[in-house]
Amino acid sequence: MSASPLEQAPDQQDLYRAMVLALRVGELLLGSGEGTETVAGSMRRITNAYGVPHCEADVNLSAITLSHVPSDGGAPVTAERRVRRRLPDYDRLIAVHDMVREASGGSLPLDDAETRLREITRRVPVYPNWVLITALALIASSASILVGGGVLVAVAAFAATVLGDRAGAWLARRGVAEFFQLAVAAMLGSLVAVLMIWIDAPVQASAVVVGAVVALLPGRPMVACVQDGIAGEYVTATGRLFEIFFILTAIISGIGVTLYAAVRLGVPLSVENVPAAPLVIRPEQLLGAIGLTLSFAVALLVPPRHLIPAAVGGGVVWVVFVQLYIWQVPVILATAVSAAVVGLFGSAYARRARVPSMVVTIPAIGSLLPGTALYRGMLEASLGHADEGLVSLLQALSTALALGAGVILGAEILRAVTGSDLTRRVRRPSGRRRPFITRPAARRTRGY
Template sequence: MTYSASDAEGHRAMALALRVGELLLGSGEATENVAGAMRRILESYGMRQVEADVNLSAITLSHVPTDGRPPATAERRVRRRQPDYDRLIAVHHLVGEVNAQDLPLGETVERLKEITRRVRVYPEWAVVTSSALISSSAAVLIGGGPTVAGAAFVATVLGDRAGAWLGRRGVAEFFQTAVAAMFGSVVAVLLIWQRVPVEASAAVVGAVVALLPGRPLVACVQDGIAGEYVTATARLTEVVFIVAAVIAGIGTTLTVAVRLGVPITVDSVPSAPLSLAPAQLLGALALSLTFAVALLVPPRHLLPGALGGGLIWLTFVSLTAHGVPALGATTIAAAVIGLLGTAYARRVRVPSAVFVIPSIGPLLPGSALYRGMLELSLDNVLAGALHLVEALSIAVGIGAGVILGAEILRAIRGRGLARRTRPAARRTRGY
C-alpha cells in the first residue's frame, strides 16, 4: 500500500497519524516517541518523505513527495491532556500491528475509533478514591498514623470534588489545583487548631504529593535530553504553573492561619523517616499502587508499578544510610527504576511510563515544598526559598535519574533502536 499526500487515501493516512499522535501526547508520552509513532504509521502506508513537528498543544505533519506531486501539511490541536495508560498501551499495540502486519488503512482507522470509544478501565469513583489513597499512603510514609491518613483522604476527596465543580463551570485549571491544595492545608490547620495529638502537617504533605506533576516533569526532562527543546520548555512551563498553583493554595491557607494565631511551627513539619520499617515500606508500595490506578494503568500491570515504589524507596534509604546526599540518592534511585522499568517494559512490549511513573511517587518532594511555604508564611523568606529550591532540585533529580536509567539501557542494548528513533543522534559539542 503506497499513498501520497495528493490523493484521498493519503489524506486519510495523515489524519490517522495525527489522531494517534494526539492520543499519545495527551496521555503523557514523550515527544520523540509521539513523532516516531506517527512516522512509522505513514511509512507503513508508503509515505516516507514525512516530517513531524510535535509540541505541547499542536501536532503538524508535512509530506513532500519526490515525484513532483503536490505536498501537503496538516495540523491537529491537543486540547486535553489526561493520563490514560490503558489507552496509551492500546495505541502503542495498534502502531506495532500496523508496522508488523501491514493492516489495511480502513481497518486501522476503525480499530483506533474502538480504542477512543472504549470504556475507561476504572470507574470515576475508583479514580477519585485512588487519588485520595495517594495522599493517605504518603501520610503513612512520612510517619502519620491512621488519623492523619484519614484526614489526608478526606482533604483530597474534598479538594478533588471542589476542583471538578470549578472545572464544570469553566474555571481555569490553575485555580482548580490551588483550591485542591487549599483543602489539604485547611484540614491540617483545623487539626492543629483543635490540638489533636497527631502529626497534622503530614495531611498537607500527603495532599501535596497527590497534586505534584511527576508525570509532566519526567516527560519534560526526557524531551530536553532528546533535544526537543521547544516542547521541553513548554512542559517545564506547565510544571511551573502546577507547582505555583499548589504553592498558592497552601500559602494562602497558612498565611491566614498564622495571622489568626494558629500555632503552626516549622518544627511540626514531618519528614519521611529514612527507614525500612513495615509502615514506610507499606506506604511506598501503596503510594505507587494507588498512583498507578489514578493513571488508569490496567490491572495486569499494577503489581510491577507497586513493586517499583518499594524498590525505589529501598534504594533511596540504603544509599542515604551509606552517606550519599539526599539529592544524589534520589537521582540514583530514580535511575535504577528507569533502567529496570524500561527493561521490563521492553520485555512485555508496553511504554515504560506505565511502570516508571507510578514508581517515582515515594520520592516526590511534598515535605520540602510544604516546609518552604510554611517558612515564607512565617516571614522567613530566605529559609523558605531554600526549601523551595530543594524541592525543585529533588524533582529535577527524579526526572533526570529516570531518563538516565533509560539511556543506559539504550546504550547497552539499543543500537538498532537508536537508528530508528534518533537518526540524527550524534555528538555536536554544543554547536
C-alpha cells in the first residue's frame, strides 16, 4: 500500500520553499506582537499544508528556528530567521492569518502563497504616517481627559506627545537606541507639564504627564508576555518581560530626570496634585475611554472595519471597571476582571470575524494602563519619599500584569466553554481531511 502524498518525502526544492515560507510567516506574526504559541502553530500549519510534516518550530523574541527530520531517513534540515523589526501592523497581521487559513485549507498552492506573502509585506499601510502620529498624540489627549484634564490640558498633551514622537524619530534616524528614544519622549512630556506648573497655569497640568506616559506604555508586550508564560513558553515570556522592564525603565528615567530637575529648581510639585481618573460613569470619562481606544486602534493599524468593535470594547472595559470599584472591589482585582470581560468579548468577536483577538483586546485595555501610578511613583521618589514611590511603582506593575492575565483569562474561558478553536480540519493533498490540533492537551505537572 503506497503512502499518502502528505507522508511522502517532498521534493527538496519544495521542502526548502515551504520552510522559508513558514519562517517568513512566523517573522511577520511575531513582529506584530502575536504570542509564541500562535506563531509556532501557524508555522506548523504552513509546513503541514505543503507536505513537510513533523516540523518543530522554536520561537523566541529575536529568532525563529524551524527543523524537519524526514521520515525516510534523509538528512535533517534546520533553518533560522532573525526578527529584527517589531512594529505593530494589525492590518498586515489579519492578512497573514487569512493566508495561513487558506493554505491550511488546501485552497492556496505554494506558488500563490509565496506571491501572496510578498504582496502582504509590500502593501501600503492602511493609514498614512501623519494619521499615525496624530493617533499617538490623541492617545495622550484622551488619557488626559480621562483623568480629569480639560481642553487646554488635552491640547498640551497632544503637543507634548507629538514633540516627543518627532524627537524619538529624529534620534532613530541617527541610530540611537530605542531606550533613549523613549526616555527623551517621556522627558519632553513631563517637561511640558512642569512648565505649565511653573507658570501657574490654571489647569490640571499633571494630567499632561499621565497622557504622555500612557501613549508610551507597552500594552501589547504585556499581554503577549503573560500569554507566553501561561502557555508554558517561559524563555520567550522572560524575554518579553525584560523588554517591558527596559521600556518602563526608559519611561521612568525620562520622567525622573525632569522631575528631579524641577524639584531642585523649586518648581512647586506636589503629590496631592497628581490626577486620577474620576471613577464614575460620566459622559466625559466614557468619551475619554472610547477616544483612547480608537486612538490606540489606529496607532496599531487596525483596519477601519474593526474600529467600532474595538471602541465598544473600550467602553465596556471602563464601565465594568468603574462599577466594580463602586462595589468596593480592590483595584487590582477589578482591573483583572475588567480585562477578562474584554478578553472574552474580543475572543468572541475574533471568532465571528475570523481575525486575531488582539485586534480588539489590545486597544480596549488602553484606559486601564497605569499611567497615573507610574507618574505618582516617580514624583514621590523625586520628593524624597522612596517608600511611597516604591509602593506606587509596584502598584503600576501589578496593574500591568493584571491586565495581561485578565485578557488571557477571558480568551481561555471562551476556549473552555466552546472548544471550537482547538481543532481545525486540514485538507490533505489527496482531498481527505485530517485533524490539526492547534493546542495539545494541557500538561498537568501539579507543580512538580
